[in-house]
Amino acid sequence: MKALMSVGALMGAIGILLLAGMILDIVPSNTVRLVEGYMPMQVLFELTLFVAGFTGLSYMLGTMGMALPRFWQGIAFWCFILLYLKFRVYPPIPFSVRAMYGTVSLIAVFMWVSANEEDWSKFKQPIMNVLDAQSGANKLLRYAYLVLLPILIGGFSYNAMVPKSEEPIELRTVHPAPPASTKVHGKTYTLQTSQNPYRVNLEGKFDQEYSNANIVEQGMGRLMKPNANPWDKDAQGYLKYVREGGEIFFQNCHFCHGDNLNGRGLHAFAFNPIPANFTDPGTIAQLQETFIFWRVAKGGIGLPNEGFPWASVMPPWEQHLTVDEIWKVILFEYWHTGYYPRTWD
């Protein structure tokens, strides 16, 4: 038990040191990278580690006779969460969202300290002590509160009332429901039944198994399979079309969606919302190929009403590309990210 707890304590101490380093800008917040796409899981995992670490830490402090009162534990943990959200997570989370998380974790902390009558009275004991002001220090503290609280609250309310300019927040549906069919270059495509005509095996037959076996490998770098080089002179079928799709991608799409399909292209910094990150499992990985076809062909302006605001710069690519080119680009995007398109069933 003790060994386990000391491991926990070590973990907690290291965690606190790391976070302190990040706050003071000694340790860059990307030391341990948040891997694109796995960020929420990673954050949850890290927080779980921290909770385990803190449990160990408080146990160790207890056995050493330096137990931290429940009151301070609660406050410290809450502050920790706030600091973690502000300094650890990059790209930064907007304040309003952090405020929401902060409120939720405050409630959680309250539930924790008031789990039973005994804990609750332990928790509020320090507050009562200050109110009663039996000792000199507490008396001093009480006067300090008496003066500081009104000043602070007055200051906050002044701050809230002074006109300020913060960018209004706009929420948008990222993947609105697609229509049943879409008309591109004069031909109607039913989304449920259409197939990518280039997802074919060496015999030229539609073959998702075959193409899935030739996409790049998941894992760091997402490299192609050793024997599936689309630039091979003899590449046929699926791989040949992947190369053709890649050529179109690097003439039209990479400016925004990036050389690595992660939404960080040459012009991406200028746009808001930022271009879609295809390596994120929340984008093309959870969509059907025909959905992408519809989005590419119709662009930001073709979004249905729930897809507002139309701030997207994504053009209707049917203006620039033929149907074949659109299918090939889609083929390339799945190849390069190593994702399988979702099927309708």
Next chain:
Amino acid sequence: MKNSFNLKAGMLLTAAFGVILVAGSAGSLAFADEALPEGFKKGELAPEPAADMIEAGKRVYFTKCVWCHGVDGAGDGPGADRLWPRPRNFNQGTFKIRRTASGELPLFDAKKPIPGQNDLFETVTHGLPGSAMPSWEGILTEEQRLQVLSFVTTQLVKDRKFTDKQSEAQTVLQLDDLKPVPATEESVKKGAELVKEKKCVECHGTEGRGDGNAFNLKDDWGFSIQPADWHKCWNFRGSRQDPYNVKNIFRTFSTGINGTPMPSFADNSTVEERWHIANFVNSLCEREADGTPLAIDPLADKPKINFVVSSGVVEGEIPADPEHELWKNRARRYVAMGGQITHKPRNFVNRIDDIWVKSLYNDKHVVFMFQWDDRTKSVATEKLPWAPTEVNIDVKEQDPKTGEEGSIAAHQNNYTVYNDAIAMETAVKWKELPAPIKPRYLFGSNEQYPVDIVKWEADGSLRAFEGTGWDKDFAERDTYEENIKILHSEWKDGRWTVIIQRPLGNKKDQDYDEDTFFEMGQYIPTVFFAWDGHNGDAGRKMAVSAFYYTFLEPPTPREAYIYPVVIAFGVVLLEGWVLTRRSNKRKGKTL
């Protein structure tokens, strides 16, 4: 005692004589050492990378790099023709960012991914900011980056060999051992004189905005290339994602940029002089009003963006002079610009990548000051190929193949010159837009929710248009043009400053259905457009920003001073109540 002293002296003398003799015989060697430019030392060529590294690197190359750098590494991949600067042609072994002397191969050792000892590794790790080469850190592992470089340096560099002791040498800038001269006022001043003396300003311009007489410079392959704009250090290719670090400037100045007209100044300047120049160049980079560096977004390697352009209130007349105190004290906003690559004719190589906006307003007008760097002042020499109001959707785009007539590479610096221009687009009925709706970003969404576009051009015109959709011609708005005014427009040393005044709008004099009303304290969706006439920018070939918000700062209301005091007093009362209650409770009394 004396004897032994004499003996010692004699031995010393002999020793000294010996040293001179030896030095004499090794004279040629010593001479070669002396010929090294100051701050450089001889280095060793790195060993050839292992065969398995090269083989593994091929896999990385054909997944990630081939798309721009091409199958043979000739910088002619499918993406190359629409990029400027173009992707590197590896074949000649010409690499830009190095710690080695001018003309030499860069440092690369497949076994040593150590910052400062491995130029190519650092280039792949940090990318080349300001170009399409991204930072591969976090995408490729360190191992993968070394592998791909092993492949490139052995298989794709064809004219030279990294391990050939006969033809290659390494003279390495000892950047880590040289102590920077502190960037004092004096050092910066010396640097300012030195850039004139060393003729840096001939290419980089008197203010360092890259606007010298170097417009038609070409690189080794005949492609257009332009001198760096010292005011945008985040675009320095060699900035290693650390743009305000003076060492990077010192390095580039010391080693030059191979393959470009930028020479090495190692031979004709001392290390100290080079630090002064680096300090001066660094001091020009854009900073906050208090002199601190701009916050750089590590994901984009560009300054961080705030999408609110706030306008300050002015009593009385708004000054037309950009040097006026009111303008000088006004906070400016960085507006990022990307190429308009969504509607034909597309602008893949926009030369304006940011503008700075300031705004002031009074009871009648709102005034915008735009400042942006443009290496050339362009005033149209010929008529536009299409009317500025026209949707040029059928325009034939440049054929992307380099070498053929009409390619971007052939066109570069060779376009018909049109007007430099700047425009702002605002949503007309922004107040009525149902909650989540904005007019479509470019050119408005429909007849019901149009946008209003005010455009200034370098020929001195200021015009107003109405946009009702990307596929509709603009409507000219002559009635509104009477109400808008150019207060100032000037191109000086590579920078445009344009001040435009427009009415705030009110129900009495203007038509709400056609004019944008600028209302205090509201967020008014605004988009900015910019054109560089020497880049062939005209019509919809332009640079665009995202949606920003114009925000007229309301004056602090009187309530902001009264309520907080009332609230604070309330808190005091509350505290008294809590304390009395507690003490009564403890005394067992009930109130």
